[in-house]
Amino acid sequence: MKVAILHLSDLHIDSSNYQWLINKTNHIVSAIWNDFSECNKIIIAVSGDVVYSGKEE
Numbered sequence: 426m427k428v429a430i431l432h433l434s435d436l437h438i439d440s441s442n443y444q445w446l447i448n449k450t451n452h453i454v455s456a457i458w459n460d461f462s463e464c465n466k467i468i469i470a471v472s473g474d475v476v477y478s479g480k481e482e
Contacts, residue, residue: 428468429461435473 438446461467 426466427464428466429457429464430468430470431457431461432470432472434471436471436475438475 436446457467
């Protein structure tokens with residue numbers, strides 16, 4: 426069984442840039458599909474600074 430691990434780190438999502446990530450989701454999924462098409466499982470790990478600040482927004 427082939428397993429792929431995609432590690433995303435330090436995304437720094439905030440109210441001014443989260444739309445960028447939403448708009449890029451199809452591109453990200455397409456890249457994963459093309460690069461890891463032979464894998465039986467894909468594990469996506471998100472670490473680091475996920476948000477930009479501790480503010481509520």
